[in-house]
Amino acid sequence: MMKNWLATGALALTMGMTATASYAQTTTIPGEQVGLATGAPLPEGIYALNTFVYQSRDNSALDVGINIPVLVWSTPFVPFGGRVELLVAPPTVFTFGKGGPAGLRDVSINVGTFVGGIWAFDLGNNFGVSLLGGVYLNDLNGDRGVLVRNNGTFFSAPVLPQLSSNTYRFGVAASYTGDGYNLTANLTANIYDSPGSFSGTNTIGFGNTFGPFRISDSLNLDLTATKKFGKFEIGAIAYGTVNFDTSALSLAANDRGRFLMGGLVGYDLGFATAQVYVARTVASTSFDSTEISGRLIVPLYSPTPVAAAAPIIRKY
Incomplete structure (x- = not known):
């Protein structure tokens, strides 16, 4: 029994990017799962989450x-004691250029729709574990992205060369959710059909927009340690990513990865749960950043009423 910490969660699903095609990062953005008790099974029902x-x-x-909108159906099926949860998410990436004629125009890029499932087990004594499997359908509806200067001249393409291949995602998570705590560790692997290519042909003056691209498989680690005080939730987070292929021909050439640390604050609104978390790079072989994230978790339907005293804020 999850007592007062009901798992709610979902898949915050997407990716990092830079202004050049020479750097690649896992399709699943590092830190997308912090603040969620991803190891704990959800109560049966339908949940919406946006990060x-x-x-x-x-x-x-x-x-x-x-932006990562997610819809989760926690099904009534519990084979071998583990609840089956089905997920779908259509992430979008935005770039915001900095001013002047040589600055970059703002663009939006579709990441391939994610479809997948979770098999989550309640081990008792407030411990839970889960397994995740799914795929980003980049070959179906993922964009490559093109950056153009404010004066109309070409700057760089593709922005997200990782999307030249479907991304196969696998994960394992463990959570402790007793006494208002959320102590969670989540490992996520991204596997690619490398080398990957986009459809079409290269356009003169637009660089190698077609491929093939050699894509590095990668592994993310998301860590959460928070506690609830009434309607508030406060704690620490940390997350990072490691690229496996950093050879000269790889999109992740000379980029082993990065790691960030920060804090999280959440509040139970009654009809939903809101979270805000901030993190800063502490180690990196690519880029340094300050990252600010906001999340809203809304339970849409449950076959059995959820007690008002049991805030819904859980897992992914």
Whole structure:
């Protein structure tokens, strides 16, 4: 039994990016799961979750925003004692250029729709574990992205060369949710069909927009340690990513990864739960950033009423 910490969660799903095609990062954005008790099974029902991440990048021509709407169906099926939860999410990446004629225009880029599922187990004594599997359908509806200067001249493409391949996502998480705590560790792997290519042909003057691109598989770690005080939730977070292929031909050439640390504040609104978290780069071989994220979690339907005293804020 999860007592007063009901798992709510969902998949905050998308990716990082830079202004050049020479750097690649996991499709699943590092930190997308902090604040969620991803190891704990959800009560049966339907849940909506939206996470927005803003990356203010040091010494960069642009900042990055990522919006991740997610719909979760926690089904009545519990094979071998683990609840089956189905998820769908269509993430979008935004870039915000910095001014002047040579500055970059703002753009939006669709990440391939994510479809997947979670198999989550309540182990008793407020401990839970879960397994996740799914795929970002980049070959179906993922964009490559093109950056153009404010004066109309071409700057860089593709922005997200990772999306030249479907991304196969696998994860394992463990959570402790007793006494108002959320202590969660979540590992997420992204696997690619490398090399990957976009459809079409290269356009003269627009660089190598087609490919093929050699994409590095990667591993993310998201850590949460928070506690609830009445309607408030306060605690620490940390997250990072590691690229496996950093050879000269890889999109992640010479980029082993990065790690960030910060804090989280949440509040139970009754009809929903809101969270805000801020993190700063503490180690990196790519870029440094300050990241501000906001999340809203809304339970849409449950076959059995949820007690008012039991705030819904849980998992992914």
